[in-house]
Amino acid sequence: MPESIAIVGAGVAGAAAAIRLAERGVSVELYEAVAEPRPIGAGLLLQPTGQRVLTAMGLLDGALALGRRVDRLFGDTASGRAVLDMSYRRFHPEAYGLGIQRGALMGLLWGRVRELGIRWHCGVAVEGFEQDEQGVALKLADGAAVRHSALILANGSFSRLRERMNVDQHVRAFPWGAVWTVLPAPPGYPEIELRQRFRSASQMLGLMPVGKTHPGDGERGINLFWSLPVADLEGWQQRLGLDRLKQQMTTLFPDVAPLLTSLHDAAQLREARYADVWMRRWHDGRVLAIGDCAHGMSPQLGQGANMALIDAHELAAEVGDDWPQVFERYSRRRRAHLRFYGQASKGLTPMFQSHAVVAPWLRDRFFGWGGRLPYIHQQSIATLAGVKTGWLWGRLKL
Numbered sequence: 001m002p003e004s005i006a007i008v009g010a011g012v013a014g015a016a017a018a019i020r021l022a023e024r025g026v027s028v029e030l031y032e033a034v035a036e037p038r039p040i041g042a043g044l045l046l047q048p049t050g051q052r053v054l055t056a057m058g059l060l061d062g063a064l065a066l067g068r069r070v071d072r073l074f075g076d077t078a079s080g081r082a083v084l085d086m087s088y089r090r091f092h093p094e095a096y097g098l099g100i101q102r103g104a105l106m107g108l109l110w111g112r113v114r115e116l117g118i119r120w121h122c123g124v125a126v127e128g129f130e131q132d133e134q135g136v137a138l139k140l141a142d143g144a145a146v147r148h149s150a151l152i153l154a155n156g157s158f159s160r161l162r163e164r165m166n167v168d169q170h171v172r173a174f175p176w177g178a179v180w181t182v183l184p185a186p187p188g189y190p191e192i193e194l195r196q197r198f199r200s201a202s203q204m205l206g207l208m209p210v211g212k213t214h215p216g217d218g219e220r221g222i223n224l225f226w227s228l229p230v231a232d233l234e235g236w237q238q239r240l241g242l243d244r245l246k247q248q249m250t251t252l253f254p255d256v257a258p259l260l261t262s263l264h265d266a267a268q269l270r271e272a273r274y275a276d277v278w279m280r281r282w283h284d285g286r287v288l289a290i291g292d293c294a295h296g297m298s299p300q301l302g303q304g305a306n307m308a309l310i311d312a313h314e315l316a317a318e319v320g321d322d323w324p325q326v327f328e329r330y331s332r333r334r335r336a337h338l339r340f341y342g343q344a345s346k347g348l349t350p351m352f353q354s355h356a357v358v359a360p361w362l363r364d365r366f367f368g369w370g371g372r373l374p375y376i377h378q379q380s381i382a383t384l385a386g387v388k389t390g391w392l393w394g395r396l397k398l
C-alpha cells in the first residue's frame, strides 16, 4: 500500500497543494491530463490573501518581479457615473493587488514543483476512482489502475470526478462568459489601476496591468476582458467579427483605442466560460475537492486563484496521519470563508454580467454612494482583498 497521495490537476490549486504538502513531508504524485502544460490563461488579480500564501512558498518576490502592483479598482458607466472606486491602501497602508499573467504564476508554481522533486505525470488523465478503508484506486485513461492513500481532486469547475464523491453538490454553467487577451501596454499607459467600464450589466470591459510572462520579457501586458453571453461566444468571429467587436469596445470606452491597435487577429482573443460549483462539504472519506473543482465561481470578484492558493495553504496546516480526519478538519476550517465568497459571487455577478435591468440600475445608484461611507468602503475592500468570512464580521487569519 503506497503512502503517497494523488492530486488530480496541476492548475493553481493542484500545483500549490502539491507544494505545500510536500513541504510538510507528504509524498505526493500529481496527475495532469495535458501532455505538455503550457503557461497560458487569463490575467489574474492576486489579492493580499493569495500573496500571503506565495510568501509562505517563497514565491512572492518572483511574482512581484513579473506582475504589476494594482493600487485601485475603478469602474464607471458609459455616462460617467462612478460605480466602484476602491483603494487597497484604505484597507491597509501596505496592501495592494498584484496583476499577473496566469502563465507567469504557473511558471513559478511548476518551477517549485520540480525543485521539490514531486512526481508529476503529464498527459495522464484520471477517469475514475474507488475508495475503501485503506486507500483510493485511481483509474487512468489508458486503463491502468494505481493506488494511493488519499486523493485530492483539483481538476477544475467542470470536473466529472467530483460527481463520484458521495456529497450533495450542484454545478451551474454560468450563462455569461468572456473573451480576453493580453496586449502590450502602449507608451504612457497608466498601469496602476484595474479599470472597468459598464453599460447596464450587458456590456463590460475590464483592463488590468499584468506585467510579463518571463523575467527576460521587455514588454508589459494589459489584460483585456470583454463580457459576452455564452450563447454569443460560440462562433462570435463569424457572427460579430473582430472589427465590430473592437468598435463596441471603443464606443463603450474610447480610451481603449491605443491598446486595441495591437489586436489585429480574432485568434488573439481567447474564450472563457465558468460555472458556479456548490458542495455541501468538500471531503468524502479519503477524497477531497479543492480549487474550482470544489467552489468554482465567476471571476467577477477576482478570487478563484486566491481561493485555490488558500485551500492549499490551509490543507497543509491540517496535515496528520489520518487522511479522512485531515480532510474533515480542512472542510471545517474552510467553511465560513468559502461560503461567504460563494454567496457574494452569486449575489454580485448578475449586477455585472446579465440582461437584468433593475440590478445594474441599483448598482449604478447605490454602489458609488455607498462606497463613500467609510464602513461600506471598508467592507467592500475587505471583500476584494479576500479576507472576509461573514457578511457582518469575521476575518480570515492566514
Ligand SMILES: Cc1cc2nc3c(=O)[nH]c(=O)nc-3n(C[C@H](O)[C@H](O)[C@H](O)COP(=O)(O)OP(=O)(O)OC[C@H]3O[C@@H](n4cnc5c(N)ncnc54)[C@H](O)[C@@H]3O)c2cc1C
Residues within 6 Å of the ligand: 008, 009, 010, 011, 012, 013, 014, 031, 032, 033, 034, 042, 043, 044, 045, 046, 124, 125, 126, 127, 154, 155, 156, 157, 159, 178, 180, 272, 273, 274, 290, 291, 292, 293, 299, 301, 302, 303, 304, 305, 306, 307, 308
Ligand atoms: C477570464 C477569467 C479571469 C479570472 N480572473 C481571476 C482573478 O483576477 N483572480 C483570481 O484569483 N482568479 C481569477 N480567475 C479564476 C482562476 O483562473 C481560477 O479560479 C483558477 O485558475 C482555478 O484553478 P484550479 O487549479 O482550481 O483549476 P484549473 O486551472 O481549471 O486547473 C485544473 C487542471 O486539471 C486538469 N485536469 C482536468 N481534468 C483532469 C483529469 N481527469 N485528469 C487529470 N488532470 C485533469 C486540467 O488540465 C487543468 O490543468 C479568472 C478566471 C477566468 C476564466
